[in-house]
Amino acid sequence: MQFDSFSAFLDMGGYGFYVWLSYGVTTLLLAILYFASKARDNKVKQQIISRQKREEKLRQAAKQHKESQPENGSNEVLS
Amino acid sequence: MWKWLHPYANPEVTYHFVGRLLPWFNRLTLVFLLIGMVWALGFAPADYQQGDSFRIFYLHVPAASLSMGIYAAMAIAALSSLVWQLKLADASAAAMAPVGAVFTAIALVTGAAWGKPMWGTWWIWDARLTSELILLFLYLGIIALHNAFEDKNLAGKAASILTLVGSINIPIIKYSVEWWNTLHQGSTVSKMGKPSMTLDMLWPFMFSFIGFALLVTVLICIRFRTEILARNSMRPWVKNIVLSEAK
Numbered sequence: 260m261q262f263d264s265f266s267a268f269l270d271m272g273g274y275g276f277y278v279w280l281s282y283g284v285t286t287l288l289l290a291i292l293y294f295a296s297k298a299r300d301n302k303v304k305q306q307i308i309s310r311q312k313r314e315e316k317l318r319q320a321a322k323q324h325k326e327s328q329p330e331n332g333s334n335e336v337l338s
Numbered sequence: 339m340w341k342w343l344h345p346y347a348n349p350e351v352t353y354h355f356v357g358r359l360l361p362w363f364n365r366l367t368l369v370f371l372l373i374g375m376v377w378a379l380g381f382a383p384a385d386y387q388q389g390d391s392f393r394i395f396y397l398h399v400p401a402a403s404l405s406m407g408i409y410a411a412m413a414i415a416a417l418s419s420l421v422w423q424l425k426l427a428d429a430s431a432a433a434m435a436p437v438g439a440v441f442t443a444i445a446l447v448t449g450a451a452w453g454k455p456m457w458g459t460w461w462i463w464d465a466r467l468t469s470e471l472i473l474l475f476l477y478l479g480i481i482a483l484h485n486a487f488e489d490k491n492l493a494g495k496a497a498s499i500l501t502l503v504g505s506i507n508i509p510i511i512k513y514s515v516e517w518w519n520t521l522h523q524g525s526t527v528s529k530m531g532k533p534s535m536t537l538d539m540l541w542p543f544m545f546s547f548i549g550f551a552l553l554v555t556v557l558i559c560i561r562f563r564t565e566i567l568a569r570n571s572m573r574p575w576v577k578n579i580v581l582s583e584a585k
Contacts, residue, residue, distance in 0.1 A: 260379065260380055260381060261380060261381060261382070261383065261384060266348060268379075268380065271390040271391070271393065272384060272389040272390035272391075273389070273390075274390050274455055275393035276456050277391055277394065277451045277452065277454060278379075278390060278391060278393050278394060278451075281394045281398070281447070281448040281451045281452065282379070282397065282452045283446075284444070284447045284448070284451075285397050285401070285444050287446055288443060288447075289440065289553065290438050291440075292436065292440045292557060293560075294412070294436065296436075296557060296560045296561050296564070297560065298468055299406065299508075299561070299564055300560065300563070300564040300567075303564050303567050303568045303571075304567065304580045304583065304584070306571070307567065307571050307577065307580045307583065308584055309475060309574075311577055311580075312583065329524055336537060
């Protein structure tokens with residue numbers, strides 16, 4: 260250990276402000292990047308899920324619509 | 339000879355492959371960064387001229403050299419995307435750009451915080467500092483281009499061209515301290531094979547450098563997997579992965 264006490268460690272031989280500024284900003288920027296990357300991953304997955312749900316709902320609705328029609332009824336109406 | 343490489347052009351194979359590697363990179367990153375940072379802050383000796391301000395070195399040099407390394411990797415990805423139209427190369431380049439930008443910003447900020455006590459100024463328009471600032475702007479431009487088009491193939495093409503044009507800046511940064519008279523000092527670590535540092539400074543440097551390089555790998559892997567999902571969101575395999583993860 261290069262320092263005798265915790266206050267000497269914080270002081271960094273008079274360069275405390277510059278050393279801790281560097282280490283602080285580095286930690287902060289890397290933490291922001293890490294959590295932003297995780298958040299983007301979640302967002303992309305959520306978008307895929309919600310689109311999947313929407314498609315599923317549309318499929319269900321189309322199916323119900325078809326079932327509510329009488330047998331061959333829709334064809335007759337169209338022709 | 340290159341046949342083993344072919345499956346990795348498949349996004350699904352690559353997504354799972356990167357996913358299997360990630361936990362190992364996570365652990366290695368933690369180990370190396372923890373050892374490197376504790377050693378650099380508490381146990382490495384103070385420099386005989388610069389005192390304890392030298393501890394900024396253990397952040398500044400890895401960040402600066404990785405900011406250039408990431409750009410070189412991104413330029414290779416950009417070239418393969420333009421020449422062979424590999425869609426995964428575009429995805430990886432898009433994943434690398436924000437990581438490179440952050441490391442460039444770290445290099446600039448730690449450099450300023452080191453320059454103030456040693457040179458007496460936060461900033462000076464010398465060749466090394468100015469070319470590193472241009473690197474930051476290049477990264478920001480590339481990120482902007484990746485996000486500027488709805489069509490990701492078009493965005494990838496535009497960003498790749500800017501990446502390749504901007505790669506001229508990398509040798510300029512690297513050799514700026516030799517070509518011009520700069521306030522910035524020359525290379526400390528790699529003086530043609532023989533580093534001009536004592537071992538009790540070189541060891542903590544190696545740990546923090548490898549630690550940051552691993553962290554870059556982790557961050558790029560996370561973003562790369564997100565890019566793969568986003569660009570293949572209509573494929574059934576992507577839907578299966580996302581839905582099974584959500585349960």
